[in-house]
Amino acid sequence: MKRSLTLFSGVLLAVSFGLLPSAAMAQRDDSYPNRPVRIIVPFGAGTTTDQVARFLAQHLSDETKQPFIIDNKPGANGSIALRYALTQPADGYTFVVGTGTTFAANLSLYKTLGYDPVKDYAPISNLIVGGVVLAVSASSPVQSVPALIEVMKKNPGKLTFGTANSSSLAGGEVLRELTQVNIVNVPYKTLPAAITDLIGGQIDMVFGDTPAMMPSVRSGKLRALGVSTQQRIAVLSEVPTFIEQGIKGYEVIGWVAAFAVSATPAAVITKLNKMMVKAMQTAEAEKMFGATGWLSVPGTPAQLGDFQRDEIEKWSRLVKSAGIVPE
Numbered sequence: 001m002k003r004s005l006t007l008f009s010g011v012l013l014a015v016s017f018g019l020l021p022s023a024a025m026a027q028r029d030d031s032y033p034n035r036p037v038r039i040i041v042p043f044g045a046g047t048t049t050d051q052v053a054r055f056l057a058q059h060l061s062d063e064t065k066q067p068f069i070i071d072n073k074p075g076a077n078g079s080i081a082l083r084y085a086l087t088q089p090a091d092g093y094t095f096v097v098g099t100g101t102t103f104a105a106n107l108s109l110y111k112t113l114g115y116d117p118v119k120d121y122a123p124i125s126n127l128i129v130g131g132v133v134l135a136v137s138a139s140s141p142v143q144s145v146p147a148l149i150e151v152m153k154k155n156p157g158k159l160t161f162g163t164a165n166s167s168s169l170a171g172g173e174v175l176r177e178l179t180q181v182n183i184v185n186v187p188y189k190t191l192p193a194a195i196t197d198l199i200g201g202q203i204d205m206v207f208g209d210t211p212a213m214m215p216s217v218r219s220g221k222l223r224a225l226g227v228s229t230q231q232r233i234a235v236l237s238e239v240p241t242f243i244e245q246g247i248k249g250y251e252v253i254g255w256v257a258a259f260a261v262s263a264t265p266a267a268v269i270t271k272l273n274k275m276m277v278k279a280m281q282t283a284e285a286e287k288m289f290g291a292t293g294w295l296s297v298p299g300t301p302a303q304l305g306d307f308q309r310d311e312i313e314k315w316s317r318l319v320k321s322a323g324i325v326p327e
Helices: 002-016 048-064 076-085 100-109 145-154 166-179 191-200 210-218 266-280 283-290 301-322
Strands: 037-041 068-072 094-099 121-137 160-163 184-187 205-209 222-227 253-261 294-296
Touching (some): 048 068, 048 121, 048 283, 076 100, 100 166, 100 253, 121 191, 121 301, 145 166, 160 166, 166 205, 191 205, 205 210, 253 301, 266 301, 283 294
Parallel strands (some): 037 068, 160 205
Antiparallel strands (some): 094 253, 121 205, 121 222
């Protein structure tokens, strides 16, 4: 108690002499933001994460009359951006819009991250979630997931699947775990590169996020065999789920969410959360992200924290069961 009173007195003294640092000033809900805010994006321009961040930036700028500036820092599966964000003041003027890769999967996929997604970061709000699409080349004779599994079992270790992020990797590994098929993962830096090789016949299948897969599916270059959500995806309503096709327990989702450095004042996180929820609940958000197969799912920081812990545990089990060796 004495320590709390001492700290409180120190804050009052600093206010009296105009010495209060910006982080403490940010605790006043009505003062934030009073200057430009930077949104760190761990992936390149044009990615789904980047699109969500830019959507938020526009809405938050309109509401606060302050610039929200996008800062793309791709590389190392998002780790570069999250390590960088930790070097910035914990005052709410820098926060991260990341994914299940950066805030859950990486903890099990890498021996050394340089950041702890739970201890170093405080949840603000979940933003969108979406499924994974399994597709083969349009020239493939395979027409369904069960038919593909049959081919896999007849050719153990010969079929390849392309991946480019944690959700696409999970798509293949969960199928491997549930059906005991022997397939070979071919990692790519980007999903477009994997899709190009699939169309060209260099690999046999790709597990990919809906927005990245849809153009090639719609153009007839790829055939979508299944979606990884519990229910069908509205924009690909003709494609059955894995569960519908007899793969019980198959569910893989990707997600995008906002986090701040853990020492960020609670009042700032609360204000950011309220603004993000307001933006993501607009008809514009539902239309924009729904058109590419994503759902807008803003919520409280506590809900995101619980969800993140569940996802971390899920990835820990998946990596162990799949025999994946952390890099």
